Amino acid sequence: MPLKFKKNIILINTILFLGYASISHADECGVLRYLANKSNGVAVTGNTCKTGDDIAVGSEFNLMPGARLWFKSQAIGPDAKKTQGICQNRSSKPIQISVDSDKQPWIKTNGLVNCNSWTGNKMNCGDSSAGPNALSCVIAAIDAEQQPKGLEERTTSVRMRSLPTMGEADKTDSSQDGAEPDKEQIVSAMQPDVDLCRAINHTDARVEITWLVETNSRAGTVIPAADKTKNTDKPFIDCLTAVIKDFSYPQSSKAVWLTNRF
Numbered sequence: 001m002p003l004k005f006k007k008n009i010i011l012i013n014t015i016l017f018l019g020y021a022s023i024s025h026a027d028e029c030g031v032l033r034y035l036a037n038k039s040n041g042v043a044v045t046g047n048t049c050k051t052g053d054d055i056a057v058g059s060e061f062n063l064m065p066g067a068r069l070w071f072k073s074q075a076i077g078p079d080a081k082k083t084q085g086i087c088q089n090r091s092s093k094p095i096q097i098s099v100d101s102d103k104q105p106w107i108k109t110n111g112l113v114n115c116n117s118w119t120g121n122k123m124n125c126g127d128s129s130a131g132p133n134a135l136s137c138v139i140a141a142i143d144a145e146q147q148p149k150g151l152e153e154r155t156t157s158v159r160m161r162s163l164p165t166m167g168e169a170d171k172t173d174s175s176q177d178g179a180e181p182d183k184e185q186i187v188s189a190m191q192p193d194v195d196l197c198r199a200i201n202h203t204d205a206r207v208e209i210t211w212l213v214e215t216n217s218r219a220g221t222v223i224p225a226a227d228k229t230k231n232t233d234k235p236f237i238d239c240l241t242a243v244i245k246d247f248s249y250p251q252s253s254k255a256v257w258l259t260n261r262f
Helices: 003-028 184-200 231-246
Strands: 032-034 040-045 060-073 083-089 095-099 107-110 122-127 131-141 208-213 219-224 256-261
Touching: 060 107, 060 231, 083 184, 095 131, 131 184, 184 231, 208 231, 219 231
Parallel strands: none
Antiparallel strands: 032 060, 040 060, 060 083, 060 095, 083 131, 095 107, 122 131, 208 219, 208 256
């Protein structure tokens, strides 16, 4: 076989291989989305995706002690459902979680041997420093009817009356006394995230939180009711605080205080 012909065959095979690798990479890129605004103490390594918070198969989440990871799946196909997940590191040591599949549950732990299998979309791993719940992960489907796109696309349907900021109650017109924003739709849209916070912390505690929604449609100040909470509720409160601060609120011309018992 002539040398030139052999070189052409090698070139064609190389092109075909690179094309296949490119298609394979495209399929595996963006399997998950990393929700950085709600996560803390997490570093991502080995990610080959170049857009936004998309995460590729082969990526690794590195969770520092006390870290909390939030992620969301990408729904593919007309019948596919989006799901959201959360992992909490209670160990005194860093924990690595790798994205090893494009199928649910997508992730597995690296270096932890005392892990149970995924049951009811939950997984726990133990170690010597934190006992059986050194790492907990929970996954849940996102109900489109219960969580209608964070309300940011339907702000006209939510009534957000402006309330005075703390210390300005005496400046409020008497006709507005006692007026409160209609928070039911907001809290309802938050509920899937709240449920994940409750599940990951294995708690039935009820906590009261007050927060200020700024005119930029984001929550600034978040204040738990100190006299009604316990130290054991702190991880749950921290998780709720992340949810409250990440949420996109309806537009309001003035800052609005909200209070809810979660």
